[in-house]
Amino acid sequence: DAKTTQPNSMESNEEEPVHLPCNHSTISGTDYIHWYRQLPSQGPEYVIHGLTSNVNNRMASLAIAEDRKSSTLILHRATLRDAAVYYCILTKGSGGGADGLTFGKGTHLIIQP
Amino acid sequence: KAGVTQTPRYLIKTRGQQVTLSCSPISGHRSVSWYQQTPGQGLQFLFEYFSETQRNKGNFPGRFSGRQFSNSRSEMNVSTLELGDSALYLCASSLVPTVYEQYFGPGTRLTVT
Secondary structure, eight states: OOOOBOOSEEEEETTSOEEEEEEOTTOOTTEEEEEEEEOTTSOEEEEEEESSSOEEOSSOEEEEOTTSSEEEEEESSOOGGGOEEEEEEEEESSOSOGGGOOOOOOEEEEEEO | OOOOEEEOSEEEEOTTOOEEEEEEOOTTOOEEEEEEEETTTEEEEEEEEETTEEEEEOSOOTTEEEEEOTTSOEEEEEOSOOGGGOEEEEEEEESSSOSSOOEEOOOEEEEEO
C-alpha cells in the first residue's frame, strides 16, 4: 500500500496562510488523497479530498502535484481554531468503505497568536 | 442536524471485565465505523457496519466485536479487557460505505485498571 510522509509538526502565525505538505511518492493511479484533522479532545474531522485536480472547499484548498507524488493542504487564513493534527491519507478507488482510512502520525499544526 | 453521539464519554473498567460502547450516527447515515486511538499506535480501524452487516474488519483479536441495529445505531463490545485496551474509541458515520466524508463522534475514553 502507498505510504504518506508528513512533517511531525509545523508552526504558523494567526491570520497567515499555512501550507501543509504530504509526500506520497508510491501513489497509484486510482489512489485518492484525503485530509482529516483532529482538534484537541475531539474526533477527526474531514477536511478535503481529491484525485488529480486541485480542490477547494469552505475549509481549505488541496493542491496536487502534476505527478501526484505530493500534495499540499492550504489553509488560507489560519485561526487559533485551526491548531490540530492534520492527517494526509491515501485510499484505493472511489469507494470501498472505511477500511481504506489508515491514519498515520500526521502533522501537529501550532498556531501562534 | 445532530452529529455523531457516543455513550458513555468516559469509562473505567477492571482487567477481565467486558464493556459495551454505543454510537448513534448522524440521522440518515447508514454506515458506522469504529476506530481505536492510542498514543502508541495512533488511529486504527476496528470494523465497519452497513445495513446491520459487518463489511470490513481491522486487525484486532476476536475479543473486539460489534453490531448494528435496524436504526443504524451501533455498539461495540470488548470482552476480557486487558490493560492495553485502554484507549479512545471513536465512531464515525457516513451515508453509505465510503472513504469520503466520514463524520466522527467525540469518542469514548476507556481506562482499564
